[in-house]
Amino acid sequence: xxxxxxxxxxxxxxxxxxxxxxxxxxxxxxxxxxxxxxxxxxxxxxxxxxxxxxxxxxxxxxxxxxxxxxxxxxxxxxxxxxxxxxxx
Numbered sequence: 001x002x003x004x005x006x007x008x009x010x011x012x013x014x015x016x017x018x019x020x021x022x023x024x025x026x027x028x029x030x031x032x033x034x035x036x037x038x039x040x041x042x043x044x045x046x047x048x049x050x051x052x053x054x055x056x057x058x059x060x061x062x063x064x065x066x067x068x069x070x071x072x073x074x075x076x077x078x079x080x081x082x083x084x085x086x087x088x
Contacts, residue, residue: 015070016043016050022062033057 023029026044030037033054042048050058052075055068068077 013044013046015066016040016058018070019058019062019066020044022065029058029061032061 020026020029020040023032026040027037030040034057035054039048043050050071052068052072055071055075055077058066058071059068068075
């Protein structure tokens with residue numbers, strides 16, 4: 001099965017909602033990471049998964065409160081992180 005709504009509803013939505021809460025809403029998150037607000041809404045509603053390439057920007061925007069691993073646990077983030085990032 002692909003990365004459908006059920007997967008992201010169960011796993012990714014909590015993290016993206018947390019990011020929105022930290023940044024003051026979907027529109028603020030969208031503005032901060034340079035995407036359209038409807039895109040963030042689709043992520044929140046499980047219509048689309050958060051693209052892996054957007055996860056680092058969300059992690060930075062939330063000062064690490066929402067990690068890439070929280071947003072996309074299906075991605076092997078450990079191979080992409082430097083040793084100092086893994087220790088954080």
